[in-house]
Amino acid sequence: MKTTIYNLFCLTPEAYERQVFELWMRYCIMLSFGKENDLQRLLANTALNNWYMQEFERFENRFLEYYADFAGKTSPDTLWAIYKDEFTKGLMCLRCPTLIENARKTNIIPQLN
Template identity: 35%
Template sequence: MKKQVIHILQITPEAYELLVISLYHEWCAQKSNSKKTLQKLLSCVPLFNWWYKQLDHFEKQFIEEATPFKGAISPQVAQDFYRETISGIYSIFSKPLIKKAYDA
């Protein structure tokens, strides 16, 4: 599925990795209240794995909606649409995993 997202966004696999890392950082920053808690969230592997599975659901939706336009839209429009489609990820969280990260 990553390959489909990369193809629609017209970016390299490395750029996709940076995008995912950036999104996770933004998400963690939104859920933390200090630099220390941000670091704890960023380094919690179970939390990242949970978040990545959630991102996968949003990316499936993106692929379904964007595939008919593949190649017909500019990379910037595709990336804007991607961000809009996955924006719901910022409103979800796993309370037990966040607590686990805070307690670590």
């Protein structure tokens, strides 16, 4: 059986997607630090999100390459700690200045009901 990220961490796909979204939020929060109103622009930018998810998948595949053999031999909590520590640090350091600047220029129109 092929090891997937879900069975490596003993998570449902929904629970893992929640974690992925949380990491995306943290990434955008980090980029918007000190710049008012940037968070919504960054989160709403499709091009930036597509780039981030492409990089995320690359990092995720690399993590699976390194740690797939540990499935069932190491606790999911330990693997999750390694994932959050090593994997997310590398991901959080990535930047695509052009996409970030374009996202910051996006005009968000609030929709009030």
